[in-house]
Amino acid sequence: MMSAASRQWVMVGVLACAVSACDRAPQQPAAPAPAAVEAAPTVPAAPPPATAPEDVVETTSDYVLGISYPGDAGRYPGLLAELRRYADGARGELLAAVADRKAQPGAPMYDLTLGFTKVSDSPSIVVIAADGSTFTGGEQSRPLLARFVWLVKENRLLTAAELVPDAASWNTISGEVRRQLHMALAQRVDADGLAVVERKAVLQRAGALIDAGTQPKPDSFASYEPVLTRDGKIGALRFVFPPYQVGSYADGTQTVQLSADVLLPHIAPRYRPMFAGTTG
Template identity: 50%
Template sequence: MRLNLPRTLLVLALSAGASLAGCKREQPAQPAAPAADTPAAVTPATAAVDASLQDVTEHTADYIIGISYPPVASQYPLLAAELRQYADSARKELLEAAKGRAQAGSSAPYELVLPFTELHVSPTLVSVGVDGSSYTGGAHGAPLIARWVWLPQQNRLLRASDLVADAKGWEAISTLVREQLHTALSQRVDADELPPAERVEVLKNANRMIDDGTEPDPDHFSQFEPIVGGNGRIQSVRFVFAPYQVGPYSDGTQTVEVPSASLLPYIAPAFRGLFEGG
């Protein structure tokens, strides 16, 4: 399974002749993004951050790299710095791995694809996502999934730990998300028409992954994207779970939308105005 890439990156990957359609790595190695301890608000020390972002296209016998940035990021230096840090970390890991590609016996070049996209842009809210991958040998590549939510008027990132600041809120959100994931899992397993004993075992293991990956802690819900209605207010929040967090690689990236009416009682007062009914 390959990602849908921007045309320039797709042409690059195809021209390289890399036959990676079925070659992907087993374990994900996500760059840190965004780090919970990174200062959220602008300070004198960070006010002059370089906002310039340049797409990256590299092709050698050992590796292929394609990184494309969203135009909106250049308007916000601190957001641009977050995206560049994520991409630089992923690129560094790939280049380190590529040094040993020949010794590892890989016939295909290693590959990093990071297509950053604008998910929402408005004067009050900007969200950016990346659904990329890093292939460094093995059966399949590591999915690189991340989201950033930027508040232009406050010049800061909105993190999950800011959005919901107390344990009670995360317990409620965890319950809501688990219910949807368990239901979707049961429907998928039913569609497979497995023998009863196998069905029980599959559900047992998969349900455990869901519960482990959605414990009531903001770290488990750090990747999210606001869904904005026609009135400019957030009508729901889509929580994004990369492969392996709440299911096996074969289940892909999973998402759960929680409506604002369910979230609003737990949203920190400073951000309630962003939501419908807030």
């Protein structure tokens, strides 16, 4: 997610000139003391190499848990702290569910699987994906999904709300994302070769999920990935939706990518130089 350099000062002694008093001749003026030697500028010690975060594996009679981190995530301690905070939250929910479950013969074991992987790594932006699932009863596991966009120079996360601060802009972004998701839905349904009446019913049900999961507000688009060009600029944003947000569990994770030219009018002025098609 350091030892401070010791500082050393150079002390310079002043040499006194001895004057002979044996005769009555005028005393010669003493030679000027040599100028003090300036201390060399202090160079901070290089920080110790980043410690690779340790993966977590826990196995008990009630649950099994596995959490893995990128090997070099320790380069940015602040980012690593955010990843651990997310992992600790997921682990805490699992342990709470284990504590609440009453002993049941033959009850299925609870589990948590979470992996952090690097999506992008540039001098200005690092993007980490968190993907996994947790099972605490029921028919299916609950998906875990998050994205962490780290501004290297500012040493902090960049949220969707900061990137697009104007509420009206989310109407435009939401509309374009919905258009692409509805188009992809229609293509999947057509591939199934459903009858007309059944096709209409499926489109209505699934379309309602899309509209509910893409409300024009930052929380609907919190998981996003900057897509970087070769020169390190942001050429597009890829919005990532876990199962259940814009579709059924069977639909899996879905993504929609919007190009920089579509997004740029809606991006906060301070972040626009990070996007392709701008200077800075």
